[in-house]
Amino acid sequence: MGLKIEATDIDFHQLIEYSLNSIWIVSQEGKIVYCNRACLELLKFASTEDILYKNLYDFLPSDIHAGCKERLKRVLQKQEIVERAEQKMICSDGEVIDIEITAAPYYLKDMILTQVIIRDITDRKRTETLLKERVKLASIGQIAAGIVHEVKNPLTSVKGFLQLLKESQPHPYINTMEAELEKALETLENLLHVSKPDLHEEPFVPIDLCKELTSVLFLFQEKLYNVEIEWDLRDSEKKVFGKRNLFLKAFFNLMKNAIEGIQGKGKIRIEHYYKSGQIHIKVSDTGVGISEDKVKLLGTPFFSTKSEGTGLGLTQVFTTIHKHGGNISVQSVVGKGTTFHIQLPVK
Ligand SMILES: Nc1ncnc2c1ncn2[C@@H]1O[C@H](COP(=O)(O)OP(=O)(O)O)[C@@H](O)[C@H]1O
Ligand SMILES: [Mg+2]
Numbered sequence: 411m412g413l414k415i416e417a418t419d420i421d422f423h424q425l426i427e428y429s430l431n432s433i434w435i436v437s438q439e440g441k442i443v444y445c446n447r448a449c450l451e452l453l454k455f456a457s458t459e460d461i462l463y464k465n466l467y468d469f470l471p472s473d474i475h476a477g478c479k480e481r482l483k484r485v486l487q488k489q490e491i492v493e494r495a496e497q498k499m500i501c502s503d504g505e506v507i508d509i510e511i512t513a514a515p516y517y518l519k520d521m522i523l524t525q526v527i528i529r530d531i532t533d534r535k536r537t538e539t540l541l542k543e544r545v546k547l548a549s550i551g552q553i554a555a556g557i558v559h560e561v562k563n564p565l566t567s568v569k570g571f572l573q574l575l576k577e578s579q580p581h582p583y584i585n586t587m588e589a590e591l592e593k594a595l596e597t598l599e600n601l602l603h604v605s606k607p608d609l610h611e612e613p614f615v616p617i618d619l620c621k622e623l624t625s626v627l628f629l630f631q632e633k634l635y636n637v638e639i640e641w642d643l644r645d646s647e648k649k650v651f652g653k654r655n656l657f658l659k660a661f662f663n664l665m666k667n668a669i670e671g672i673q674g675k676g677k678i679r680i681e682h683y684y685k686s687g688q689i690h691i692k693v694s695d696t697g698v699g700i701s702e703d704k705v706k707l708l709g710t711p712f713f714s715t716k717s718e719g720t721g722l723g724l725t726q727v728f729t730t731i732h733k734h735g736g737n738i739s740v741q742s743v744v745g746k747g748t749t750f751h752i753q754l755p756v757k
Contacts, residue, residue: 434526435516438486440466440479443523452509452530454501466526471498471506481513485524489515496531508535543709544732550711551729558602565595600722601711612653619657619689619754620646620682626661627680633669638677645684651757652734660730663723664693664750670716671697671748684756691752699744708740 426433432448445461453469455461467475474497481492491514499509508531516525569591576584620643627639650657668678672695681692700708707713709728714721727750731738736754 432528434466434528436466436482436513436524436526438521438523440482442466449528452501452507452528453499454503454505460502469500471500474498478511482524485513485515486522489522491515496535499528508532547709547711547725547728547732551725554601554711558598562595562598562602565591565598569595597720600720612655614651615654616649616651617654617657618646619650619691622654622657623661623680623682623691626658626665629662630665630669636675637669637672638675640677640679642679643682645689646682648684648689648756650689650734650754652754653730656726656730656733660727661693663727667723668693668695668697668748671695671699673698676747687756689752689754689756691754692749693752694747694749696747699746699748700740700742701744705740705742 427446429446429448432452433444433446434442434449435444437443442461442464445458449461450456450458453461461469467478470478478497481495484490484492492512494510494512497509497511498506500506510529510531511526513524513526516523569588572584572588572591575581576588623643665678672678676696678696679692679694681690681694683690704713704715709724710721711725712721713724728738731752731754734754736752738753739751740748741751742748
């Protein structure tokens with residue numbers, strides 16, 4: 411026989427104290443007079459004493475204080491429930507997190523206080539930024555593909571006429587002109603590849619990425635006498651479903667960058683392993699590294715810090731990984747090295 415539970419049996423204090431939402435009661439001046447367990451977790455504090463009776467504004471970046479005070483005033487004076495707003499908050503360790511905040515009046519005896527509810531939306535914000543980046547990349551790619559088509563046709567006809575000219579009126583400059591034209595056409599071809607990789611309608615096949623990683627490395631053999639290679643390839647029986655040539659190209663681009671990043675002697679480490687439904691590939695180098703402000707630009711077409719660079723390598727890598735439902739992240743320390751971490755779903 412089940413126990414009969416009445417609504418009056420519920421311990422409301424406990425319910426609030428252990429609620430999954432972080433709930434705060436704030437005085438008219440902004441002093442925190444109550445905060446539940448979720449607040450501690452949110453801001454990474456160990457005990458309530460660290461927060462209680464401090465000012466809520468101590469945990470908010472100073473540039474949003476004025477806006478928050480305005481909202482608080484609406485709660486206290488007009489007794490409104492203020493709409494949700496996205497803000498930032500400062501944790502005990504200094505980390506700034508994205509939050510969503512809403513507030514309503516809370517009546518205690520003859521006073522009006524404010525009940526504040528805060529939600530951590532860091533993960534959601536991160537996903538949103540990632541999505542925006544992808545949309546941006548895709549639209550830049552589409553524009554680029556359009557331009558490539560427009561420019562390639564006249565260049566190809568110039569190439570044809572140069573050929574005819576060479577036959578009828580040979581001139582030593584014509585060879586140089588042809589070589590330069592060839593370079594331009596190659597750049598356009600590369601751009602077309604990264605922006606519209608589907609032009610070649612390659613079929614999806616099961617791929618052993620360990621095998622592809624090894625075969626790509628062989629292409630660099632003569633460049634490798636100053637670079638030590640460390641392998642850790644596991645779980646090669648797990649296959650990724652996709653377009654083989656795109657992966658070959660992507661690995662080529664990653665390894666080329668790793669080698670170019672190493673000045674003098676250095677090491678490249680290549681890992682392949684399977685973990686919870688995903689293939690992980692890591693390409694690490696002990697090269698020059700990438701500064702934090704530049705990491706954001708990686709994958710943007712034409713972003714290059716090299717005098718002879720095209721800035722199309724990583725665009726191809728990023729599009730290939732995204733196209734196969736995967737993810738790629740970069741960790742880098744200037745002067746120490748860089749790691750590209752790829753995750754791909756296994757079908
Ligand atoms: N492994 C790496 N180490 C250091 N910098 C890197 C690495 N990979 C990429 N980069 C940076 O990213 C930029 C863009 O790379 P990429 O798209 O391949 O173009 P490119 O190699 O032609 O410059 C490079 O110019 C370089 O600044
Ligand atoms: Mg490159």
